[in-house]
Amino acid sequence: RLYYQQALNTRRYGSKYVPGSHIYRYLDVQVDILIGQLPEEILGTLLSPGYRLLAEYDIEHGLSLVETAAAWYHNMLNISDPAAKLHIHRNTVTYRLDLIRNKLDIDIDDMKVLQSIALSERVAARIHHS
16 A cells, blocks of 8 residues: 555656656655645745755846756766756856856855755745646
8 A cells, every 4th residue: 555655646746747757766756745745835944045046046147057056966966967958068057057156156066055956946846836
């Protein structure tokens, strides 16, 4: 029964948060399932300061710094993979990362900072889907 419920949750969240796939791994949506169990009034309090700063800058300047930082984290600080995932040139990734480091003074080479931004991105996606 427990694994059946886990499979149902994985399918439900996978189809929502991993579009374009018909196979979902529990590990890929585990965090989204946990976030989905939280009351909406709590979700906004989970957004990290680094995420908020990047999101505000994105809105003001029409950039995708949050998405770039999250891709940087998910691809373990590799330039080529985020560039391919985001469909942008490697130099654009480098430019955005330099902007985050120098202008916004966020240490995105620190995995804990990156993790908080990436998790906040997932929380924000849940807020916007509500």
